[in-house]
Amino acid sequence: MTHTLTALKGHGTENDFVVLPDLDAHLSLSPSLVRALCDRHAGLGADGVLRVVRTELATEPDVRKQAGEAEFFMDYHNADGSIAEMCGNGVRVFGWYLRQAGLIEGTTTIATRGGPKTLSFDGSNVSVDMGMASPRPERPTVRVTGLAEVFGSIAIDLPNPHVVVELDSVQDLSVLDLTQPPTVEPGLPDGQNVEFAVRTGPRRIRMRVHERGVGETRSCGTGICAAVVAVAGDSAGTDEWLVDVPGGQCRVSWRDTGEVVLSGPAVLMATVEIGADWLAEHR
């Protein structure tokens, strides 16, 4: 017999997620169930799914070995059913869920496929230490519908793959058509996230993003960090940068040791009970 499933809906600067508490790892989360949940017409609608599971019960050995420092694993899935190493907004919403559910108190470390990430809370503003950004040596060219130019880019892993293009004007940023993925050459076999950023102040940028496995989203936490690292370049100190995205604003700063810290709001707006028949149909 199939049971109902409790899910929550949340977002971080409108990068939205279905949160599935599955602490004891009973749920088999197939790519087709992820796609059905994320469907904006026939499902709950989201950019991705965050399954909440005890780290010691994770099937991936690289995740399970984080159990000593992180009680919970963020099992992140893109809307197309693929998985990714990390999700900067997702981990902030995930932490906010753990806090609201009374599963944690104060600063906490979460296991991810990209390694353990430590979160701290200031009300519903959640900060995450994203670790070191790793620039890749290649400088791919990027073409995007709406702009005639072929752009150079900077490739950065956080640790999921990003390619950042710095544009000259907010006007250019507004005319981009991201309903199709930008063309990246050379691209990675499994694709990459592509950010377009414009400097709008001394330590401020505006950004749009096309996410691997999703499409254009209204924010991307790892992408925000990659864009700041690319635009700041050698001028990166420890001062805070502001990043405006279609879904709101996040802040990026650095620890003295070089790790990037992402901060911004996290919101949970609903808890829903997913029906047994619908689940049986989409498993």
Ligand SMILES: N[C@@H](CCC[C@H](N)C(=O)O)C(=O)O
């Ligand atoms: N929205 C996320 C990034 C999610 C993963 C990405 N689509 C990928 O496949 O790498 C964020 O907030 O970082």
